[in-house]
Amino acid sequence: MRKLFIQNGRVIDPASGLDAIRDLLIEEDRIAAVGEKLQVSGAERFDATGLIVAPGFIDMHVHLREPGFEYAETIESGSRAAAAGGFTTICCMPNTSPVNDNATVTRYIIERAERHAIVNVRPIGAITKGSAGDELSAIGSMRDAGIVAISDDGRPVMNARVMRRAMETARSFGIPVIDHCEDLHLSAGGDMHEGLQSVRLGLRGIPAASEDVMVARDILLAELTGARYHVAHISSLHSVEMVAFAKSRGLRVTSETTPHHFSLTDDEMPPYDSNYKMKPPLRSQCDLGAVMNGIVSGAVDAIATDHAPHAGSEKMQEFEKCPFGVIGLETAIGLALERLVHPGKIPLKRMVELFSTGPDRVLKLERGRLAVGAPADVTILDVERTWTYDVNKSASKSRNSPFNGHTFRGGPVATVVNGRVVWRAGN
Numbered sequence: 001m002r003k004l005f006i007q008n009g010r011v012i013d014p015a016s017g018l019d020a021i022r023d024l025l026i027e028e029d030r031i032a033a034v035g036e037k038l039q040v041s042g043a044e045r046f047d048a049t050g051l052i053v054a055p056g057f058i059d060m061h062v063h064l065r066e067p068g069f070e071y072a073e074t075i076e077s078g079s080r081a082a083a084a085g086g087f088t089t090i091c092c093m094p095n096t097s098p099v100n101d102n103a104t105v106t107r108y109i110i111e112r113a114e115r116h117a118i119v120n121v122r123p124i125g126a127i128t129k130g131s132a133g134d135e136l137s138a139i140g141s142m143r144d145a146g147i148v149a150i151s152d153d154g155r156p157v158m159n160a161r162v163m164r165r166a167m168e169t170a171r172s173f174g175i176p177v178i179d180h181c182e183d184l185h186l187s188a189g190g191d192m193h194e195g196l197q198s199v200r201l202g203l204r205g206i207p208a209a210s211e212d213v214m215v216a217r218d219i220l221l222a223e224l225t226g227a228r229y230h231v232a233h234i235s236s237l238h239s240v241e242m243v244a245f246a247k248s249r250g251l252r253v254t255s256e257t258t259p260h261h262f263s264l265t266d267d268e269m270p271p272y273d274s275n276y277k278m279k280p281p282l283r284s285q286c287d288l289g290a291v292m293n294g295i296v297s298g299a300v301d302a303i304a305t306d307h308a309p310h311a312g313s314e315k316m317q318e319f320e321k322c323p324f325g326v327i328g329l330e331t332a333i334g335l336a337l338e339r340l341v342h343p344g345k346i347p348l349k350r351m352v353e354l355f356s357t358g359p360d361r362v363l364k365l366e367r368g369r370l371a372v373g374a375p376a377d378v379t380i381l382d383v384e385r386t387w388t389y390d391v392n393k394s395a396s397k398s399r400n401s402p403f404n405g406h407t408f409r410g411g412p413v414a415t416v417v418n419g420r421v422v423w424r425a426g427n
Contacts (some may be wrong), residue, residue, distance in 0.1 A: 003027050004419055005040045006378065009048025012086065013055060014302060024053060026376040029418040034370060044152025046421070051413060052348065055356040055368050056088030058298040059329065061178075061232060061304035063153075064090075064121070067108065068097025068414055073309040073397050075109070078329070079117035080163060082309070082397035083423035085329040086376035086412030089120040089367055090307075091359075093153040094131065101126035101137035106145040114328045118422045119415070120377070122365065124178065127152045127166045133159055136166060143173045148363045150225035151178035151232065154324070160185060160217060167227035174361060176228035176254070179218050181239065182279070186210035191320055193266040193281040201271055203319065206281050208236035215239040219246045222253055230362055232253040233306050235280040237290035244299040252360045255294070256302040259328060259335035259400065262291050272319040275402045278308070279324040295354065302358040304349075309398030327401050331389055333381065334408030341383070342409060348383065355379075376419035383410040385425070 004026040011022040011034065018034075025033040025040055059082060065073040075092075082090045092109065094100035098111060102201045106123050113121035125147035126137045132155075139150055148168055156179060163179075170177045187210040192198050194205025215231055219242055222229035231243055234255045246253040260278065265285050269276040276282060294300040308325025315322050331354070339344045357381075360368025367375050391404040415423040 001027055002419060003040070003043035004046065004374055004416065004421070005043035006046045006048050006053055009051050009053035009380065010368060011053045012349050012352045013370040014349055014357045015055070016371060018370070018399045019349055023268045024370065024378065026419045029376050031374050033372060033374050047415065050264065050382070052381040052383060054352045054379045054381060055370050056417065057086050057333070057355040057379045058089045058359040058368060059305050059307070060091045060302055060359040060363055062090045062092055062307040062329065063095065063309065063325070064092040065309060066096065066112065067105070070269045070310045072413065075121060076116035077395060077397045078307070079113070079119045079121060081329040083415045083417070084395045085331070086333050086381065087329060087416055088379060088415060088417045089122060089146060089365060091122045091124055093124055093151060094126040095153045095307045099131050100124050101129050101131070101140040103138060103145040106142045106147055110146050115410055119385050119417050120367070121160065122146070122148045124149045124151050126150065127177065128162065131155045133157050133162060136162070136169060136224065139169050140173060142337045143175060147175070148365065149176045149178050149230070151180070154180050156180050156182050156184065156214060160221065161369065163218065164225060165220050167225040167229065171225060171227040176230045178232050179213035179214065179232045180232050181211045181218065183210045183213050186213065192269070193264060195284055196267045199239045199271070208283060208287060211236045211280055212238040213240050219251065219253060222246070223251055225281045226252070228252045229309060233258050233261065233280055233304065234294070235261045235283050235291065236287050240290045240294040244294065247299065249315055254301040255299065256304040257291050257295065257300050258304060258306045259332045260326060262288060262295065263335050263339050264402065270278065274317070274319055274322040275326060275400050277319060277324055278306070278326050286396060292345060295340065301362055303332065303336060303354045304359070305329050309396055310400050313398060325395070325400065327396050327398055328398065330394060331401065331403045334389070334411045337383055337410035338408060342373060376416065378416035379412060380414040380416070381410065382413045385411055385413060387411055
């Protein structure tokens with residue numbers, strides 16, 4: 001029997017409330033014991049003295065680009081970047097070619113992941129056929145094939161009637177609806193946040209209201225249908241306030257934010273640097289503060305990277321022509337520690353929750369805890385480790401990151417997936 005014995009680590013498990021020095025015994029792909037000074041023989045040993053042992057981190061919003069755009073990322077390369085970032089499970093968006101709008105594509109992604117991924121990969125299916133926003137996709141058969149949610153990702157469902165039907169259907173199958181909240185009529189042609197900086201740079205702006213009005217519409221539809229509704233990469237003041245209000249009314253509404261939306265603002269963007277172009281765009285200091293407050297208060301349930309790889313030939317165009325999106329799997333934990341934990345905004349236990357039990361509650365993956373019998377997914381952190389991110393050494397196939405050359409204090413040192421150490425710092 002394969003055994004892994006993780007000794008003397010500070011075990012933080014938000015699901016059970018545990019935060020103490022403990023040993024962790026893994027047998028095969030399950031957690032066999034959690035306790036003090038366990039006596040174990042015949043096991044591979046991992047000395048976690050001075051380290052944090054947490055439930056395997058889950059990134060519920062990544063783009064793996066396979067099938068169709070393998071030149072930018074593959075399931076294999078994306079999974080390796082995830083492991084290097086401390087993630088044990090990643091959920092991939094459906095904007096592939098063909099779009100993941102039917103069970104055949106869903107099964108293809110799962111089969112490729114089983115063969116080539118070193119972390120758990122869970123696909124998210126499209127809300128509508130071709131993500132065109134007109135006709136519902138084969139949600140039931142995709143659910144049977146293995147999707148964990150539905151979303152049209154960067155192509156929001158503009159038709160409220162279609163979104164209502166999607167929510168009703170998703171509720172019947174027990175999965176959440178994830179929406180990229182953007183009114184395309186308000187944001188049309190925009191390249192960055194609408195504000196003083198967009199005027200100074202002569203770039204077309206994307207107003208925060210384009211996000212706000214869609215969040216408001218979707219919350220009303222979630223109340224009407226009783227669906228589980230999740231706001232992707234929330235970035236604006238009013239959106240955070242509306243999610244908090246919906247939660248106070250008992251609606252099944254959740255949200256995520258990204259590390260770049262709690263770390264950077266539009267006035268920190270180097271002029272015309274395409275590595276700072278993403279959607280939603282970097283917003284104002286006021287919006288960033290609201291996102292921070294949402295993380296502290298609980299309006300934000302999860303941190304997700306929105307890892308969006310693009311080939312250099314695509315990103316290195318004029319700012320107005322290049323695609324939206326940045327990679328983020330390998331820098332997410334470092335940014336969360338730097339911007340949230342070390343300054344005292346949130347305790348370490350809350351950060352662990354945002355990366356593990358938070359997304360697990362949204363998606364019902366049953367993987368965000370350290371309990372006997374649970375899947376043996378573990379993220380091991382060193383909150384004082386100093387390291388510098390070199391995008392040219394990234395496991396991802398793409399290089400579009402605004403954090404190249406940034407020195408971090410704290411980050412992952414090992415990633416354990418189904419009982420196997422799949423990545424260690426420096427290895």
